[in-house]
Amino acid sequence: MTSSAHHPPSAPILISFDNSDVLVDSLAQFIVKSQKEAIDKKGKFTVALSGGSLPKMLRGLIDNPSVKWNKWHVFYVDERVVPLDHADSNHRACTEALFSKVPIPSDNVYTLDPELLNDLEELSDAYEKILIREFAQKDSARFPIFDLILLGMGPDGHTASLFPNHELLNEDDRWVAYVEDSPKPPPKRITLTFPVINHASRIVFVAVGKEKAEILKQILDSPETGLPSARVKPVYPGQLYWFVDEAAAAKADYPKTPFKL
Ligand SMILES: O=C(O)[C@H](O)[C@@H](O)[C@H](O)[C@H](O)COP(=O)(O)O
Numbered sequence: 001m002t003s004s005a006h007h008p009p010s011a012p013i014l015i016s017f018d019n020s021d022v023l024v025d026s027l028a029q030f031i032v033k034s035q036k037e038a039i040d041k042k043g044k045f046t047v048a049l050s051g052g053s054l055p056k057m058l059r060g061l062i063d064n065p066s067v068k069w070n071k072w073h074v075f076y077v078d079e080r081v082v083p084l085d086h087a088d089s090n091h092r093a094c095t096e097a098l099f100s101k102v103p104i105p106s107d108n109v110y111t112l113d114p115e116l117l118n119d120l121e122e123l124s125d126a127y128e129k130i131l132i133r134e135f136a137q138k139d140s141a142r143f144p145i146f147d148l149i150l151l152g153m154g155p156d157g158h159t160a161s162l163f164p165n166h167e168l169l170n171e172d173d174r175w176v177a178y179v180e181d182s183p184k185p186p187p188k189r190i191t192l193t194f195p196v197i198n199h200a201s202r203i204v205f206v207a208v209g210k211e212k213a214e215i216l217k218q219i220l221d222s223p224e225t226g227l228p229s230a231r232v233k234p235v236y237p238g239q240l241y242w243f244v245d246e247a248a249a250a251k252a253d254y255p256k257t258p259f260k261l
Pocket residue numbers: 050051052053054152153154155158159160161184185186
């Protein structure tokens with residue numbers, strides 16, 4: 001029997017692109033390949049998206065005939081606790097950058113419940129229940145297994161709404177948790193937890209620009225610092241990729257791998 005207990009996580013794969021346009025194109029190809037494998041296996045594609053600059057990095061999916069939008073089931077890695085049309089909403093950012101431009105059924109995009117914004121506990125429980133419903137299988141795993149999770153990294157090494165030195169870094173039970181004290185505004189968020197992120201089949205961090213160079217070096221060359229982005233270590237057989245541009249990769253000594261599908 002293949003057991004994750006007997007396999008250490010595989011090392012992250014660092015892919016550095018000449019510029020962000022090449023990255024965008026390659027990321028779209030990578031996503032399409034993940035989508036095809038998932039649909040061939042189980043007829044749908046489950047993906048979790050982040051905010052920040054990530055939604056715009058998905059522009060290679062627009063007008064792309066290989067994308068089977070009706071098979072996509074989209075969740076948010078984290079979400080700011082604001083109305084869905086608020087300027088801070090990750091759902092709004094993804095809608096403006098992507099969903100408004102492609103034929104994805106709106107029922108396949110799982111947002112937070114806008115009726116529950118005043119109760120963080122209920123709000124995160126409700127999102128967890130959606131995940132339980134959508135991922136429940138006969139052989140129900142302890143954690144959901146996303147086909148693909150796309151992450152960004154903040155300049156402090158945070159990812160999702162998992163911030164340095166926060167108690168949530170040690171959450172090992174819940175699937176969705178809430179944050180009331182995010183050091184970056186807005187303070188209230190909900191977030192997938194590390195065990196959920198780490199159970200995904202594929203995880204891709206996207207990081208571009210020279211502002212990311214120092215922190216990327218720390219995450220890849222000194223992962224033992226335990227910064228949130230260094231805690232993304234997929235459970236076997238999951239694989240973690242870093243899609244970066246040359247500016248972001250400039251300081252890291254970590255070996256680079258050429259992009260291939
Ligand atoms: O939660 C937030 O306040 C931001 O959305 C943040 O998590 C962002 O995603 C990262 O800082 C990476 O940002 P970029 O992808 O824009 O560099």
